[in-house]
Amino acid sequence: MELESRVRRRFKVVAGAVATVVAAGALTLPGAEASGDSTVVVRGSALPEGSRSQLNLVGCDSVFGRTAEPVAPTIGVVPGRPGNRRSLGFDLVGGNAIGSVSYVDRVAATTTAGMSVHADAGTTGVAYVGYQAPKDVGTSLMWVGRAPLAVSAGVWTPVNVTGQGFAWTQYDMSTQQPIGGVVGSSGISAFTQAMGGDGAGFYMVGFGCDGNAFNTDSWRIGTSTGVTTYDFEGFTTRTTISGPDAAVEPGQRVTLTGSVVDGSGAPVTGRVVLEAKTGDGPWETVDVAPGPNPSVVVRPEESTTYRWKLYDRARFEGSVSAPMTIKVVGPEEPSEHPSANPSDPPAGDEPSGDPSTPVTSDAPRKAPAAPVQPPADTPTPAAETPPAEPAAQETPPAVEHASEPATPASDPPAAEQSAPAESAEGGASD
Incomplete structure (x- = not known):
């Protein structure tokens, strides 16, 4: 599904209004109020149902401007990484970005939103921040900020987009169309203050815009009170x-x-x-x-x-x-079950030995x-x-170093991923 549908389901919004529930009270997302750091181990690419972060595909130039393409995540080992731990790999055709979409109840209060990325040839990506201003509560209007991303070749790079400057556009989420032009570039905190205060929304961080293959791991989302890390491992x-x-x-x-x-x-x-x-x-x-x-x-x-x-x-x-x-x-x-008992010796003769003692061989053991x-x-x-x-x-074994499909052969292939507000069905640390 598309972003509007995902936000509607996530926020319990009715008839396409992004945050109708806000009018009745604050939004509460699964795990949003939890404090303390935590790690969720993900087997393959199947993030647990109800996780605050999910796998999604978006357009690189605009959040809804993606093109259709099949997505086949792989799980494997990138040589040279400390611990030789696994990560989730992708190889897109270019023009789209794939990565994590994470839902938060306060976008400005979020201090960590990102992941670790490795690409042999480097890769470019994009970050989106969805934010609903207090005055837009009860409507289908949402601001979406965009910022370009890039990582260098051949090294694991930690990415945190909360400090980025974003170009902001307001969307009608019921039509997925912008209702105005870009209002300029500013950081999240400054923008939300100018719009009347903090609010609920999402963070989308993805790579692969240039079509270069890359691996991603350690998805992170959280506040100063606690960060959740999603660690992708093998089955x-x-x-x-x-x-x-x-x-x-x-x-x-x-x-x-x-x-x-x-x-x-x-x-x-x-x-x-x-x-x-x-x-x-x-x-x-x-x-x-x-x-x-x-x-x-x-x-x-x-x-x-x-x-x-x-x-x-x-x-x-x-x-x-x-x-x-x-x-x-x-x-x-001795055999536990001898086949015959020793015969009694003839009268007057002495037995050759204790019948209870087995006869041993001088032959060496093999x-x-x-x-x-x-x-x-x-x-x-x-x-x-x-x-x-x-x-x-x-x-x-050397033959096993290459990445393999993240979904076991017994499972159906991963479905095409959806827009930032729709999770893909179906992904170790630094």
Whole structure:
């Protein structure tokens, strides 16, 4: 939907009047009165329903002057970023800007409205501020200020637009048409004072006007009493392992299976690494199998512990199954269920030994099979990863560095984003 529709729904406005509710009392937005800083972790590009910030597409020259284009957000890792954390990526054709629209109950009291941006070639963008003056309460009139934005190439740049100078135009939100020319450029505080005082509205911060690809993260909106940060991360995963419970003979074939799903329970494809260790030894890669249901046959020569491991990928966070130990009954170990009892010795003869003592072999124990060298694009972790926890700092396989669609394959593709007052359905810190 368009900006007027979004404002109507957000502010409970009736029949296209932007702030009819103001006549009866102050506007209250979800979380607007909360104090203290907070962080909202966003998986992929799906911001939580009811969030004060949403994903939107606007025109670069005017707030309603966008052109139709499909938008496909990606989630990935920009090399060189501290912590190697994920961010939300876009590649527009040019002429539009995409980013965050955040609704506030007082635009002048807002001290933080922005995001962090990275573009290999740099990129240009635009900021819009929507503001309804006290004298316009009960009408469909709203002032919209515009300011151009730009970030340098190759570096993460924090952007906060609350201190920008804006060129102001008044719009009739019911028709989405300007009702007058630009009244000049001034800061938000000076403009709202000239118009009779602070009021409700929105902040829109977007990039991609020049068509250059960019990544964005750490969307921020708030006042001096508290700022909310939206941190875009990958989808969580859960990896499990299954195998026989009973002990096996040395070299016996054992089938180990697994399962990899995301946080919603949907299967996750991709390679899964089987690791093994004996005793207190290190984890070693023994095989690689395709997910979401990997299966490998092993032949342990001694008791061995196994686990499945999904390494971090652009769209998914890594996870490790619980360890599973396959017990191997060696020649020196008694069988729990002997096949026959020892025969009684003939009368007068002495038994050759205590029948309760198993006969041992002098043959040396066989060493476990040598681990299979993992593929070149599957790294061996530098340190053991705790079971069932995603690998926090391990480098993902090289093939996974590229960004992937922010919406899992099992979900429908992201819909075209809407104007600043309409959220797109469907996105780590500095």
